[in-house]
Amino acid sequence: MTRIDSADPPEANPPVRRRRSRPGPLGFVLESVRMAWRWLTRMRTALYLLGVLGVETLVATVVPQEPNVPRTVTAWRAGTEGPGETVSAFIDMIGAYDAYGSPVFLATLLLLFTSLTACLLPRTRAWWRIARSSRPPRTNHLGKQEQVARFETTAEPEEALATGRALLGRRRWRLRSPDADPGAEPQVAAEKGHVLREGGSLLFHLSFYVLLIGVVLGQLLGFSGQVGIIEGDEHSWTETQVAYWSSAPGRWWSGDDHRRFEVTLDRFDVDWHRDPAFGGQPSLFLSHVTVTHPDGSSREDTVGGNDPLVVDGMKIHQLDWGYAPRVVIEEDGQVVHDGFLTLSATEEGVWHGAAKAPAADPDIGLDLFLVPYAPTDEAGRPQITGAPWDDAPLLLFRQYVGDLRLEAAQGVNTLDLAGLVEMGNGALRPGRSVDLGEGVTVSFPELRRWVGFQVSRRPTVPLLLAGAVLVLLGLVPALYASRRRLWMTATADPSTGRTTVTVAGRAFQRPQAFAAEYEDLVRALRRELPAPADPPGPSPASENRTSDPRPPREQVVRR
Amino acid sequence: MTLAELSKLLFSPVTLLLYTTSMLAYLYAMAFTKVDRSADEAALAGNRARILGSALAVAGVAAHVAHILTRSIASGRWPRGNMFEFSSIMALTVVLGGLVILQWRMRRAEVMGFVLLGALITLGLSLLVYAEPAPLAPILDSWWRAIHVSAISLAAGIFTMGFVFNALHLLRDTAERRVAARTEAFGGSTVGAAFAGTPTDEDHDQLVDTVAERANPDPDALHDALHDDAYRLALRDALADRWLGVRFPWRIALGSIVVVTLFSLTFQRTSATLAMPLITLAIVGLAWWAVPYLPSASTLDSLAYRTIVFAFPIWTFAVITGAIWAEQSWGRYWGWDPKETSAFLTWVAYAGYLHARATRGMRGRGASWFGIVAFCVLMFTYFVVNLLITGLHSYAGL
Ligand code: HEM
Numbered sequence: 001m002t003r004i005d006s007a008d009p010p011e012a013n014p015p016v017r018r019r020r021s022r023p024g025p026l027g028f029v030l031e032s033v034r035m036a037w038r039w040l041t042r043m044r045t046a047l048y049l050l051g052v053l054g055v056e057t058l059v060a061t062v063v064p065q066e067p068n069v070p071r072t073v074t075a076w077r078a079g080t081e082g083p084g085e086t087v088s089a090f091i092d093m094i095g096a097y098d099a100y101g102s103p104v105f106l107a108t109l110l111l112l113f114t115s116l117t118a119c120l121l122p123r124t125r126a127w128w129r130i131a132r133s134s135r136p137p138r139t140n141h142l143g144k145q146e147q148v149a150r151f152e153t154t155a156e157p158e159e160a161l162a163t164g165r166a167l168l169g170r171r172r173w174r175l176r177s178p179d180a181d182p183g184a185e186p187q188v189a190a191e192k193g194h195v196l197r198e199g200g201s202l203l204f205h206l207s208f209y210v211l212l213i214g215v216v217l218g219q220l221l222g223f224s225g226q227v228g229i230i231e232g233d234e235h236s237w238t239e240t241q242v243a244y245w246s247s248a249p250g251r252w253w254s255g256d257d258h259r260r261f262e263v264t265l266d267r268f269d270v271d272w273h274r275d276p277a278f279g280g281q282p283s284l285f286l287s288h289v290t291v292t293h294p295d296g297s298s299r300e301d302t303v304g305g306n307d308p309l310v311v312d313g314m315k316i317h318q319l320d321w322g323y324a325p326r327v328v329i330e331e332d333g334q335v336v337h338d339g340f341l342t343l344s345a346t347e348e349g350v351w352h353g354a355a356k357a358p359a360a361d362p363d364i365g366l367d368l369f370l371v372p373y374a375p376t377d378e379a380g381r382p383q384i385t386g387a388p389w390d391d392a393p394l395l396l397f398r399q400y401v402g403d404l405r406l407e408a409a410q411g412v413n414t415l416d417l418a419g420l421v422e423m424g425n426g427a428l429r430p431g432r433s434v435d436l437g438e439g440v441t442v443s444f445p446e447l448r449r450w451v452g453f454q455v456s457r458r459p460t461v462p463l464l465l466a467g468a469v470l471v472l473l474g475l476v477p478a479l480y481a482s483r484r485r486l487w488m489t490a491t492a493d494p495s496t497g498r499t500t501v502t503v504a505g506r507a508f509q510r511p512q513a514f515a516a517e518y519e520d521l522v523r524a525l526r527r528e529l530p531a532p533a534d535p536p537g538p539s540p541a542s543e544n545r546t547s548d549p550r551p552p553r554e555q556v557v558r559r
Numbered sequence: 560m561t562l563a564e565l566s567k568l569l570f571s572p573v574t575l576l577l578y579t580t581s582m583l584a585y586l587y588a589m590a591f592t593k594v595d596r597s598a599d600e601a602a603l604a605g606n607r608a609r610i611l612g613s614a615l616a617v618a619g620v621a622a623h624v625a626h627i628l629t630r631s632i633a634s635g636r637w638p639r640g641n642m643f644e645f646s647s648i649m650a651l652t653v654v655l656g657g658l659v660i661l662q663w664r665m666r667r668a669e670v671m672g673f674v675l676l677g678a679l680i681t682l683g684l685s686l687l688v689y690a691e692p693a694p695l696a697p698i699l700d701s702w703w704r705a706i707h708v709s710a711i712s713l714a715a716g717i718f719t720m721g722f723v724f725n726a727l728h729l730l731r732d733t734a735e736r737r738v739a740a741r742t743e744a745f746g747g748s749t750v751g752a753a754f755a756g757t758p759t760d761e762d763h764d765q766l767v768d769t770v771a772e773r774a775n776p777d778p779d780a781l782h783d784a785l786h787d788d789a790y791r792l793a794l795r796d797a798l799a800d801r802w803l804g805v806r807f808p809w810r811i812a813l814g815s816i817v818v819v820t821l822f823s824l825t826f827q828r829t830s831a832t833l834a835m836p837l838i839t840l841a842i843v844g845l846a847w848w849a850v851p852y853l854p855s856a857s858t859l860d861s862l863a864y865r866t867i868v869f870a871f872p873i874w875t876f877a878v879i880t881g882a883i884w885a886e887q888s889w890g891r892y893w894g895w896d897p898k899e900t901s902a903f904l905t906w907v908a909y910a911g912y913l914h915a916r917a918t919r920g921m922r923g924r925g926a927s928w929f930g931i932v933a934f935c936v937l938m939f940t941y942f943v944v945n946l947l948i949t950g951l952h953s954y955a956g957l
Pocket of ligand 1 (some may be wrong): 050478
């Protein structure tokens with residue numbers, strides 16, 4: 001193996017110049033590709049790309065994102081919220097409502113990763129060469145280094161150098177072989193930290209690939225779906241594609257990947273701080289569930305806010321909850337609707353939903369509001385409050401008849417009023433019913449709750465975690481390890497019979513830390529070498545440029 | 560007095576006053592030790608002031624910790640629930656970091672005055688988002704969240720220190736460069752440079768006064784002192800512009816005030832929007848006064864770098880634990896929620912600073928501007944996103 005003197009890492013900003021190349025269009029194209037590649041390998045380019053990524057992210061922070069808050073985006077598009085329709089049209093044009101899915105963002109990522117690759121290939125190659133076969137270089141400017149110390153010993157020069165070598169070796173410095181320079185004046189040359197620092201930086205940058213692979217594979221292989229389950233429902237919910245309210249399967253996720261376990265929600269505990277000072281903050285959400293596997297075995301467990309349940313590799317999170325009143329509608333003694341409604345919360349503290357009875361003739365629709373806490377005052381009237389606990393629930397509704405237009409897409413909790421006529425309204429306490437005339441009665445037998453679960457499978461989470469750990473493992477040496485070099489010579493003085501030892505050092509980073517390390521090394525070396533009996537004359541035995549224990553004031557630290 | 564009231568009292572006025580007096584003592588020490596390094600007596604006075612400053616800062620930390628403890632006992636949980644608590648911890652990190660790392664480890668007590676100023680500004684902002692202690696929503700009650708939030712406030716505190724150094728570096732560097740440019744034009748004499756800009760009579764008088772007051776008969780020392788003082792005056796002069804007959808760093812003040820006024824709109828309070836520009840003006844004046852006493856530009860630059868390099872892995876770790884917490888409680892590790900997005904943005908911005916430091920031609924001033932921008936992004940992440948942009952992370956508690 002040929003040994004090379006270790007050198008600086010490759011230039012971070014190599015110049016991009018057009019070389020004379022083969023004439024003709026092919027030469028031009030080749031040369032342009034070469035230039036583009038060179039340009040991409042420049043760190044300055046990476047800096048610009050990071051800047052562009054930053055600006056895009058900033059836009060996405062300020063502009064509502066469709067995948068996150070679709071309702072806000074709809075309002076912005078309609079101009080009822082946000083900066084108005086014109087600006088909104090512009091935002092749409094540049095794709096900023098879905099910034100992370102927009103071509104601009106993907107192009108930036110692609111360029112960034114290309115740049116990363118272009119930058120890392122030569123760096124990795126150089127690092128590998130240095131790590132395997134480099135040797136610390138000699139110096140011809142011993143006296144000009146940052147740190148220089150001289151002292152005398154009675155040991156022979158070769159012995160002094162050997163002692164120095166052994167000491168540095170014990171402290172894990174990389175040493176230049178004494179046989180590397182036949183004929184030259186003997187010199188100890190040592191180096192430390194360069195492999196670690198550059199290696200850490202490379203590991204840090206390389207782990208972005210791990211993260212990228214983790215995210216992309218996760219998108220392709222993963223699955224997540226949402227479903228609401230009603231407390232105490234006797235029909236259990238089965239994990240299949242069609243059972244979800246909404247789902248986002250990855251491209252490589254197939255229907256066979258569903259686990260087909262069954263879930264029932266036995267009980268849902270919810271409570272609040274009822275002290276008015278805390279405004280009814282929730283204090284407890286906990287779902288008690290029974291999970292039955294396809295093989296018939298079953299177990300009881302809980303799902304909490306920060307405590308998902310893992311079933312057959314799928315994670316069940318409790319995301320959401322709401323009140324679920326059972327509403328029965330009868331027409332001429334026939335039950336045309338009987339079921340639990342999954343109401344959704346509104347900002348005013350009341351819960352909203354709709355009951356739809358297409359079996360009636362004509363269709364009947366109820367637009368419902370539930371006030372969980374509406375105690376009756378002295379006059380016998382219900383007091384509407386915003387408190388979330390269901391100590392005195394009251395169901396308010398408006399009755400519509402006509403055509404529900406169920407063939408068109410509509411939300412479960414809203415009515416399409418286009419084909420409906422308002423008939424009347426009513427209010428119900430649990431266990432009561434009301435006669436609406438024309439043979440229609442509505443009853444509200446009981447109030448339960450429903451819980452919104454997310455069931456997901458993200459097979460690459462461990463990979464992502466490993467990537468994140470690698471990022472940190474690389475970052476710490478990349479930022480804190482410092483590259484430093486040390487040299488040592490020993491010359492015999494025939495007139496006194498003593499040997500003068502010179503130790504010089506320099507750090508490429510963190511000079512203050514190096515100064516301390518250096519002092520310690522020199523001290524250890526002096527301890528190991530026999531000192532002359534009488535310290536000669538007034539001239540200081542040791543000359544250390546940084547005699548001040550404080551770091552030198554005007555030191556320029558490289559990075 | 561209830562525990563909650565005691566806790567409030569410990570915060571304001573006790574902690575605030577201790578920090579303020581400590582800052583003043585440190586600033587005094589900085590100016591005094593520098594002006595008269597040769598005169599032992601003055602150096603001693605400076606030294607005493609520094610010791611006083613440290614003692615006050617330590618007492619302030621004690622009161623601050625006592626405040627946090629009593630508050631946690633009063634609310635029955637760790638203080639990680641809302642923005643006020645977060646800012647308070649961030650300020651505590653700034654002071655503690657200054658005492659332990661700067662003063663004790665790096666022996667750089669002279670910049671402590673400004674570090675305390677940074678902490679005080681953070682505390683002032685925290686009062687704008689003050690909230691009574693309240694119980695935590697169950698979704699926020701998780702170990703990962705505790706780790707995540709601690710790491711975030713630690714890193715944000717250290718980044719704040721880094722910002723102080725970046726800003727001082729730019730100020731000092733500008734002054735040094737301008738003086739150097741003028742000195743060249745005037746044949747290499749800094750004394751000449753002191754008068755090169757637009758010499759005013761006050762400048763001249765002050766210079767003569769300082770020289771006359773010096774009772775040191777040694778002509779060499781006199782020359783050195785004159786030289787030093789002239790250099791200091793020149794540094795200060797280099798940053799000033801004349802406007803309405805007053806010499807002041809008007810342009811710097813204007814730039815800072817514009818940025819701060821925009822930022823103050825976040826709080827949607829007239830008092831904040833009125834007070835913050837005035838405070839900014841005072842801070843610019845203070846920094847201007849202090850420019851001659853600061854360490855050299857390259858020292859400030861290296862302090863800034865070392866501080867930010869210390870905080871960056873902590874921030875990285877905090878973002879990772881945030882993702883772990885999100886996976887645990889919302890069932891997705893990353894959802895481009897505004898808060899997540901802006902934490903990522905802050906990370907990218909500081910990575911930009913680190914790259915700029917490593918890019919030839921950007922090292923120094925260019926990199927420091929990156930650092931300033933990155934800190935603005937951090938403030939955006941923290942205040943603007945929490946107060947103006949709603950996301951899942953609605954823990955501001957307002
Ligand atoms: C994906 C986004 C990137 C991030 C977040 C990032 C982050 C960082 C960080 C934090 C450092 C400081 C560590 C150190 O000082 O060694 C660093 C160093 C470095 N980065 Fe990046 N980087 C990214 C992309 C790139 C790209 C695309 C290139 C190449 C064109 C690049 C080239 C470098 C180089 C050469 C260093 C070492 C500087 C030195 O030590 O002199 N980085 N990067």
